[in-house]
Amino acid sequence: MSTRFVEKVILITGATSGMGRAAAERIAAEGAKVVLAARGKEAGDALVADLRAAGREATFIPADVTVEAEAAELVRQAVSRYGRLDGVFNNVGAATAVGPLTEIEGDAWRAELALNLSSVFYGLKHQIPVLLANGGGAILNNASANGVTGQAGAASYSAAKHGVVGLTRSAALETAAAGIRINALITGGVDTPLLRANMGPTPEEALRAAGAMHPIGRVAQPDEIAAFVAFLLSDEARFITGAALAIDGGMTAD
Numbered sequence: 001m002s003t004r005f006v007e008k009v010i011l012i013t014g015a016t017s018g019m020g021r022a023a024a025e026r027i028a029a030e031g032a033k034v035v036l037a038a039r040g041k042e043a044g045d046a047l048v049a050d051l052r053a054a055g056r057e058a059t060f061i062p063a064d065v066t067v068e069a070e071a072a073e074l075v076r077q078a079v080s081r082y083g084r085l086d087g088v089f090n091n092v093g094a095a096t097a098v099g100p101l102t103e104i105e106g107d108a109w110r111a112e113l114a115l116n117l118s119s120v121f122y123g124l125k126h127q128i129p130v131l132l133a134n135g136g137g138a139i140l141n142n143a144s145a146n147g148v149t150g151q152a153g154a155a156s157y158s159a160a161k162h163g164v165v166g167l168t169r170s171a172a173l174e175t176a177a178a179g180i181r182i183n184a185l186i187t188g189g190v191d192t193p194l195l196r197a198n199m200g201p202t203p204e205e206a207l208r209a210a211g212a213m214h215p216i217g218r219v220a221q222p223d224e225i226a227a228f229v230a231f232l233l234s235d236e237a238r239f240i241t242g243a244a245l246a247i248d249g250g251m252t253a254d
Contacts, residue, residue: 004234005032009082011075012036013065013123014091016043018192019142022222023089023229028056030230035078035085037063038092065092066114071122075130085130087138087233090123092116094194095146095157109156116160117167124171128180136179138233141168143184145251148244165244172242181241183232188248189219215250 010027014020015036028034028051036058038044044060051058059081063074078085093116097108120141131137146154147161165184172182189210196203211218228247231237246252 002230003031004236005030005230007031008086009033009035009078009084010087010089010233011078011085011127012089012091013063013074013119014038014093014142015060016040016047018194019187019190019222019225019229020089020091021047022226023091024058025051026223026226026230027233028058029054032087033057033082034059035074035081036060037065037074039064065090065119065123068122068125071119072126075123075126079130084134085127085137086134088123088127088140089229089233090120090139090141092119093142093144093161095154097156098153100153101155104156112156113160113163116157117163120164120167124167124182128171128175131180132175132178137181138237139171139180139182140229140232141182141184142187143168143244144187145246145248147184147186148246148252168244169242176241181238183237183240183242184244185225185229185232186244186246186248186252187220187225188214188246188251190225191219191221213251214248215253218249220247220249 005027010032012020012024015024016038024034024036036044041062048058048060061074061077063070065071097104097112141164143161143164146158147165150158168182168184196206
């Protein structure tokens with residue numbers, strides 16, 4: 001396993017399951033001190049215990065990053081714990097306001113934007129100054145395939161994720177000269193507990209239904225996403241910024 005994150009501190013939000021957990025495991029295995037954030041403290045503490053049992057350095061900080069004060073405090077605590085911050089995977093998000101656009105209530109629309117877009121804005125607002133103080137770093141925002149495509153029945157989610165791509169590109173232009181790289185991750189279906197629960201009456205049917213949406217014929221495994229996340233946060237990707245990068249089994253190739 002690579003040691004490209006030795007002496008680096010990486011913050012991951014939405015860290016306790018799916019892509020976030022896989023990224024935490026991969027980046028910690030490559031030597032990083034990982035700061036993990038999510039709303040559920042029990043799941044976070046369990047993940048930290050697993051990582052420490054494997055000899056990794058990890059800290060969990062419960063946070064609701066849809067609240068600016070909590071997003072700011074998360075960054076403050078990460079720096080207080082480890083003295084610096086070198087990279088971030090802003091991974092919080094989910095489709096919550098599902099159905100025809102004309103039937104979506106205003107409160108559901110605002111909650112969707114808060115979860116999927118405002119959380120990234122608040123993160124960037126408070127993460128960038130810390131990276132500037134370090135002389136640079138890398139941030140990756142999970143935009144999903146909905147960041148570059150539309151989807152009937154998920155208008156709010158697609159709008160929010162398109163916003164993440166635009167926000168990413170603007171922030172990247174503002175910070176490129178200062179040595180900060182900011183990119184968006186365009187993911188297709190991933191074999192996570194959320195996908196298995198939402199895409200079909202059984203996990204097997206969910207995976208088949210989701211897999212059929214991808215030209216490659218299947219969904220991704222979380223470790224495949226984690227490998228790409230690790231690359232994009234590493235110095236090996238030092239010439240990549242302001243990009244929306246697909247790892248989607250061909251879903252957005254049309």
